[in-house]
Amino acid sequence: MTQSLFILGQLFSQPLDIPTSALSFLWTLPICLSISLIYKAIKLETIEPRMFVREVALLFITIVGFLIIVAIVLLGIAHLAGQL
Amino acid sequence: MAKSGSTATDPKTPFIAGILSWLVPGAGHYYLGQRARGAIIFFTICNTFLLGVILGGKEMIDPHHAKAWFCAQALTGTPALIGALAQNSQYSINGIYGRGVDWGQVYAGVAGLLNLLCILDVVMHRALPLPSKKIPPERNKPS
Numbered sequence: 001m002t003q004s005l006f007i008l009g010q011l012f013s014q015p016l017d018i019p020t021s022a023l024s025f026l027w028t029l030p031i032c033l034s035i036s037l038i039y040k041a042i043k044l045e046t047i048e049p050r051m052f053v054r055e056v057a058l059l060f061i062t063i064v065g066f067l068i069i070v071a072i073v074l075l076g077i078a079h080l081a082g083q084l
Numbered sequence: 085m086a087k088s089g090s091t092a093t094d095p096k097t098p099f100i101a102g103i104l105s106w107l108v109p110g111a112g113h114y115y116l117g118q119r120a121r122g123a124i125i126f127f128t129i130c131n132t133f134l135l136g137v138i139l140g141g142k143e144m145i146d147p148h149h150a151k152a153w154f155c156a157q158a159l160t161g162t163p164a165l166i167g168a169l170a171q172n173s174q175y176s177i178n179g180i181y182g183r184g185v186d187w188g189q190v191y192a193g194v195a196g197l198l199n200l201l202c203i204l205d206v207v208m209h210r211a212l213p214l215p216s217k218k219i220p221p222e223r224n225k226p227s
Contacts, residue, residue, distance in 0.1 A: 012137055012142050012185065015185045016184040018187060020183060024183065027139075031132070031191065037123075038128055042205045043119055047124070
């Protein structure tokens, strides 16, 4: 019990060691989900579970899709800049 | 448009709803009778903020070294105030840095800005009475 509380306390007191790698960009996904949830919770006039989930999923996919497009464009620019 | 019935005409309601929405995310919507919306907002914003604290540790809520981030984080209300009060004084001189702290600040900051969106929604959209639709006067067609 005490050990569990200690581990729980450590969870909030020490920052996580996140490596500087391309995979760390996956941490954007929970933020995109939060933005989708809040935006649709505000925007929709009535909250019906099926429609709400569908709308949130659609917005989430749209945001992630545009992020991927932006990442590809930036990667292309960086690649071209590296060749010069 | 879904509005709460009796609260829509009360002039004090938007102010109270806004304050409640700032103190506890989603409480303003709950106060206006929109419980499902309030619950979604509460769990989403609190979980985003909590994930930020897990990523960056409680010291990433730093009113001294990360003032801009703290302004955004403070918009979550009670969670940010608790975090600011739980600061460890040993970090108050140099601050705390790292990739986890960066992500934590982004998460908590985004949570605060999303709550600002909810506060504006509850004050300017949900709590105010519906604007009456203006019917344009019929123009007499030239005979």
